[in-house]
Amino acid sequence: MKTLITIYLKDLLRNKYTTMMVMLVPVLLYPMLYWGITQFLMVKTGLTDNQEINLSLDIRSDKFTSIKDSIATIHNFKTTETADENFNKEGIYLIVDEVDYLPYYTIHLDSTNSIQKQFFGKLKVKLSGYYDLQLGGRIDASDYDTDYFDTFWVVRHNIDGGDEAMTKILSILIPMMSIITIIAGIGTGAVELTAGHTEDKTTETTLTTALSRKSIILAKVFATNIYGLVAGIINFTFLTFVIMQIISVLMMQFTNKKLDFDWSVILNLRTLLLSLLSLAIISYMMSLIFVAAAGFAKTRKESNILITPFFMAFMIMSYVVIIPAIEPSLVISLVPVLNIAMVIKLLIVNDIQIVFFTETILFSLIWMFLLYKLLLPFMLEEEIILGNSNTSLIKQIKGRFAKWKKK
Amino acid sequence: MEEKIVIKNLTKEFYDEQRGAIKAVNDLSFTAYAGEIFGLLGPNGAGKTTTLRMMATLMKPNAGTISINGFDTDQDAQNVRKSMGFLSATTALYPRLSPREIITYFANLNGYPEENTKERVEELIKHFGITKYADTLSEKLSTGMKQITSIARTIVHDPPVLILDEPSSGLDVIVAQKIHEHIIDLKNQGKTIIFSSHNMGEVEKVCDRIGVINNGKLLTTGTLDELREITGKYYMEEIFIYLVQEYESVKQKELETAND
Ligand SMILES: Nc1ncnc2c1ncn2[C@@H]1O[C@H](COP(=O)(O)OP(=O)(O)OP(=O)(O)O)[C@@H](O)[C@H]1O
Numbered sequence A: 001m002k003t004l005i006t007i008y009l010k011d012l013l014r015n016k017y018t019t020m021m022v023m024l025v026p027v028l029l030y031p032m033l034y035w036g037i038t039q040f041l042m043v044k045t046g047l048t049d050n051q052e053i054n055l056s057l058d059i060r061s062d063k064f065t066s067i068k069d070s071i072a073t074i075h076n077f078k079t080t081e082t083a084d085e086n087f088n089k090e091g092i093y094l095i096v097d098e099v100d101y102l103p104y105y106t107i108h109l110d111s112t113n114s115i116q117k118q119f120f121g122k123l124k125v126k127l128s129g130y131y132d133l134q135l136g137g138r139i140d141a142s143d144y145d146t147d148y149f150d151t152f153w154v155v156r157h158n159i160d161g162g163d164e165a166m167t168k169i170l171s172i173l174i175p176m177m178s179i180i181t182i183i184a185g186i187g188t189g190a191v192e193l194t195a196g197h198t199e200d201k202t203t204e205t206t207l208t209t210a211l212s213r214k215s216i217i218l219a220k221v222f223a224t225n226i227y228g229l230v231a232g233i234i235n236f237t238f239l240t241f242v243i244m245q246i247i248s249v250l251m252m253q254f255t256n257k258k259l260d261f262d263w264s265v266i267l268n269l270r271t272l273l274l275s276l277l278s279l280a281i282i283s284y285m286m287s288l289i290f291v292a293a294a295g296f297a298k299t300r301k302e303s304n305i306l307i308t309p310f311f312m313a314f315m316i317m318s319y320v321v322i323i324p325a326i327e328p329s330l331v332i333s334l335v336p337v338l339n340i341a342m343v344i345k346l347l348i349v350n351d352i353q354i355v356f357f358t359e360t361i362l363f364s365l366i367w368m369f370l371l372y373k374l375l376l377p378f379m380l381e382e383e384i385i386l387g388n389s390n391t392s393l394i395k396q397i398k399g400r401f402a403k404w405k406k407k
Numbered sequence B: 001m002e003e004k005i006v007i008k009n010l011t012k013e014f015y016d017e018q019r020g021a022i023k024a025v026n027d028l029s030f031t032a033y034a035g036e037i038f039g040l041l042g043p044n045g046a047g048k049t050t051t052l053r054m055m056a057t058l059m060k061p062n063a064g065t066i067s068i069n070g071f072d073t074d075q076d077a078q079n080v081r082k083s084m085g086f087l088s089a090t091t092a093l094y095p096r097l098s099p100r101e102i103i104t105y106f107a108n109l110n111g112y113p114e115e116n117t118k119e120r121v122e123e124l125i126k127h128f129g130i131t132k133y134a135d136t137l138s139e140k141l142s143t144g145m146k147q148i149t150s151i152a153r154t155i156v157h158d159p160p161v162l163i164l165d166e167p168s169s170g171l172d173v174i175v176a177q178k179i180h181e182h183i184i185d186l187k188n189q190g191k192t193i194i195f196s197s198h199n200m201g202e203v204e205k206v207c208d209r210i211g212v213i214n215n216g217k218l219l220t221t222g223t224l225d226e227l228r229e230i231t232g233k234y235y236m237e238e239i240f241i242y243l244v245q246e247y248e249s250v251k252q253k254e255l256e257t258a259n260d
């Protein structure tokens, strides 16, 4: 089977026309995208200035004034002491109260703002450290049971931030574009490897080799999958690069200084690996569907028509992440493609919950298994494999459908 | 003589929306022996390709059995495929692979011992005169070059049985001549070869035995001399026309008179 996958991939990659379409065209499009978005945002940023990451610190207990020093160690925080909650809605607003002689934190921030979130992550570390320090003092002073105090209180309030646009580019464009580019690669691969091979009559000769029919079909699915993923990753990389450029240009606009953004938020190993895992699963699933659908056609042209509805459906599902009201939930984790787009979005804004991630992966695997079971018999049908879609299986289904209609 | 291909009561039906049920192959039986070339001769739509495809395990018959090299196509498809090489009616090569790659890959796909593959491929490339264009992508080759490559690809794993669907159709006489030589050469190596054709001259020249097929039915089989005797005609063309147009009715009449 390895040999066959090699054959398929070589044949695909040497197809200059399709490879160019799938791999290079999007890459050439990105600079245009880059230019477009920056132009658009420059106009927008003219309306709202003062986008700095500010921290408004509202210490309401004299006991905890030393927290200032702890926070001051975080880079890039512009800390201002205040007692006015309306002081600055553009940054993070932190209230330090006292409950049971221990600090009690309330934080206002824009959770759609990836930069604020990233700073919040750093802040949280300091806050919990400071809390533990205080707790240690309390436990030493009185003879309390340690277990009693194991809760660290942070209450988060969401506020509307000013630079949502930037966050949206990151958390929406990336999942959307990576899924779309993968679909494009998979679509092209599936058409070439099924209808293309039927048209070129190569399927027939491959079927008469010692390989089993199933391994030939699976080789097609795997080759499609690999091709799509490679196309997706190339695109993903370029896209991320372009977005990085966009953001640094924007930061120049906002603050007149060079961006000192910690890219490890997006480009860390965890996000990349988990994204890749999610994308690999979804692309395998889509490969199954596309290979099955494209296989019904005799010619490339026909099969392009056949895969179009699936193409559209998946694309639209990946668009759904744009809608802010769509929040991670059990239902979302059940919807293929959308769930993965959501996972990637959450990974980027660093707000992924292990439950949602696990659910998504689990349900995707279940989908994958069900699709495999459902589609394989079709793909193995001699009439389909030889490019004649009037298969007995289809006839059976048609027959049953006709009976059911009569009733 | 060793029976290499045994076909019994083979039937295949297709369903077509316009034409309804078509019996592409109808109760067909014949046997081919080791070291012989069996020609399947028939007009367009006679059922030649369908028969060969069933032999190659590409399609399942509705009724009847096929045994190739002692293996049943239904029970033991894998072994059947290992023991045969199949050349389809069109030169089906991966367009963006070179002849050398294609031949090598098919040796792999058919489980040819890896350590001998390179040697075998080079030997075939030399034998078939592919050397000059061995590394050109096959989409750029002429039909003749493609067909020669296809044949090398078909026999790379050295199978005892070869199934060739119209191996010389669409080729000029010189290439066709070369292919005939190769086929005879392969027969002399002890292979059993079955091939379909509508070219009378080719069948006359190359085949040891001939089966004439029409409307999915095998009209008769025999050596050229035997066919001459049955039909009372000399040239293959006349024999063929006689068989296809008149034989059926003559036989029918004979049956009727016998029954009377
Ligand atoms: N997949 C299919 N679906 C429906 N009908 C088919 C299919 N394959 C073949 N047929 C029909 O079966 C009959 C026999 O076809 P076949 O291709 O075996 O003929 P052939 O002898 O090879 O003809 P040719 O000399 O044109 O190659 C024809 O009527 C053809 O239309």
Ligand SMILES: [Mg+2]
Binding pocket: B048, B049, B050, B089, B165
């Ligand atoms: Mg034919």
